[in-house]
């Protein structure tokens with residue numbers, strides 16, 4: 189077991205920190221679920237953290253000069269390399285502490301990026317940082333497309349979804365591939381902690397982020413992040429979708445602690461995927477056949493996950 | 501639209517183009533984006549704080565009486581708070597003008 | 598006390614980075630740079646150097662790590678070459694405008710295709726405008742000294758810019774030369790500990806790398822451009838102090854037998870040694886030939902160069918880089934614009950030589966001087982000429 193978890197009692201509804209390390213005045217769209225997830229992440233981490241951000245919506249909306257929404261030290265270098273920048277920060281602090289140049293006090297180091305930054309262009313940098321074993325957490329805010337550049341498909345875009353580069357047409361029904369499983373790739377690095385989270389379950393999300401920060405070595409948290417602008421969904425429904433994704437088993441919540449899969453929330457009576465799909469313009473064009481395929485595949489993937497939880 | 505706050509010369513621009521003042525985005529008022537505002541019915545409110553935790557713009561703060569009040573300087577009017585309130589205590593009302 | 602030893606230049610550079618007490622060294626292997634970082638990793642493994650050696654998965658990651666490490670306040674060193682330097686390219690422009698004083702030694706090597714591990718300057722000329730201070734070393738001692746000088750200048754609070762020391766791959770990196778290795782005490786006397794102006798610190802949080810909206814981008818770039826121009830004074834002063842302490846004097850531009858020379862060769866890097874031999878030979882034959890060597894490439898030492906070479910009738914500029922479809926090589930272009938419409942300025946002819954490890958011999962230098970003299974009388978058809986290429 190992980191010794192760092194023993195003392196952590198978990199956040200309770202009454203003990204959620206009031207402090208906002210991410211400030212108001214950021215430029216995210218109305219009802220943005222990604223910035224809401226980021227807000228929760230920062231609440232869990234507090235102020236003793238250094239944030240290394242990838243290029244993407246969250247970077248753009250939080251730092252148009254001369255403004256910053258960050259009340260913690262924050263650095264942005266480029267799109268694909270946040271994990272490497274974090275590796276550099278972590279190594280620097282390690283040697284500076286050893287040499288007595290900075291206080292020994294622990295400071296968390298977080299790299300954060302969107303699904304594109306994480307699962308597509310940045311995989312190599314993340315893989316390198318995980319394999320080398322730096323003590324940091326990587327948070328992926330997955331809104332299932334390249335939103336910052338205008339809603340292009342990514343490897344995390346779900347099957348059938350319409351984006352500007354997976355448009356449905358006579359010869360296409362939108363995204364033709366199944367969502368890439370980034371948490372599984374993280375798990376394959378044998379890192380001590382991997383988790384998935386949704387802002388609808390904010391205590392669960394905050395606890396996972398805190399655990400990822402507490403654990404020694406690399407940790408990965410993959411967070412579902414509704415994007416009303418890119419999904420064609422109503423801004424007011426962002427949290428509703430974040431919940432439906434879990435209740436329909438489209439986005440299962442689990443942890444992988446030292447290789448052991450643990451379901452955070454077993455969905456014994458799942459809602460049909462249609463409840464999740466409707467209300468999002470990106471799925472509007474799908475016919476029954478597609479929806480049927482999605483339902484079947486969601487069931488299969490969920491079963492696989494349950495089996496992993498039994499096996500490990 | 502020119503951002504007048506950003507009008508600095510090359511001699512006066514911050515070193516390395518860093519932003520030295522943490523969280524100064526609070527000087528940027530996003531309330532202008534709003535077309536509807538949340539209005540609270542205190543009668544219905546059970547002070548659960550769901551509106552507070554689910555606001556993407558950190559607009560809510562708790563008053564001394566324990567109610568949650570959204571700061572109209574920042575509220576973008578997304579309606580999440582109203583949608584998630586378990587008691588339907590928040591109504592979204594169209595902004596005048 | 599300093600001691601003179603016969604040592605491979607790469608190892609001497611690793612010694613310099615060790616004596617500088619580098620704190621974070623993210624590195625990725627590529628020939629002909631590899632010996633430098635291998636030796637540094639040995640120093641770290643043996644405990645001789647208290648640093649974090651990060652064996653990254655690519656050069657892009659190496660430079661990204663360097664940015665994070667320097668921003669967090671650690672003295673940061675890396676080394677690369679050729680394809681590796683090109684892979685870093687996206688990131689190289691970032692620490693300079695962000696004022697992160699990373700030091701990098703580049704063992705210059707040709708770029709693919711065809712793949713070549715041998716020396717020329719194409720790799721660094723691609724990175725000409727990254728906004729780093731750049732010097733070129735002629736020999737092993739200079740490579741050692743310039744590496745120490747780079748830390749001193751880059752981290753100077755008035756400068757705070759990243760810096761590259763260029764050394765020729767193989768012809769410098771892999772040769773054994775007698776080099777005076779300074780003692781730790783001597784280096785500590787020359788190089789104070791790194792005290793960054795700003796760093797990532799939860800006690801004083803700042804935002805590094807914000808979005809440069811149009812209202813501010815020009816000013817950010819201008820501030821950077823002026824900073825690198827202003828760094829020249831610190832660069833020269835740090836060389837002066839080096840001379841005062843250790844007796845070796847370096848200048849932005851060096852001249853060799855330029856007094857009364859009507860033709861001057863212009864070189865950068867280690868081919869200058871052969872060029873000097875060629876100058877001696879031509880001088881013996883009664884020709885008025887000299888050599889101007891550019892040590893400081895960025896910021897370009899305009900005044901110093903004009904002072905050194907302004908009296909020549911003809912400049913024969915040697916570029917170790919062939920820019921396809923261009924008017925001439927990058928050094929040639931730089932000098933042509935430096936002297937453009939300056940009354941009485943020399944005629945400038947551009948030659949490309951020594952690509953992908955091709956030797957530039959004494960005879961080649963003689964050929965270049967002859968051609969330059971002839972072109973001064975009768976304009977050449979081409980604006981630059983490739984020397985030592987087989988015409989068939």
Ligand SMILES: Cc1ncc(C[n+]2csc(CCOP(=O)(O)OP(=O)(O)O)c2C)c(N)n1
Nearest residue numbers: 243244245267302303304305333334335336
């Ligand atoms: C090397 C590089 N390629 C492409 C881009 C353009 N770009 C910037 S952000 C972005 C998409 C970001 O997508 P994601 O990581 O999912 O974050 P989101 O904006 O969706 O939060 C792209 C393609 C870039 N900045 N750098």
Ligand code: SF4
Nearest residue numbers: 216217220245415417
């Ligand atoms: S595009 Fe989507 S993720 Fe980006 S700020 Fe807008 S709502 Fe948020």
Ligand code: SF4
Nearest residue numbers: 545546548549551585
């Ligand atoms: S969510 Fe509704 S009930 Fe809960 S505190 Fe807010 S207004 Fe009151």
Ligand code: SF4
Nearest residue numbers: 555575576578579581
């Ligand atoms: S409408 Fe949206 S922005 Fe305004 S207070 Fe409610 S949740 Fe916050």
Ligand SMILES: [Mg+2]
Nearest residue numbers: 302303333335
């Ligand atoms: Mg995305």
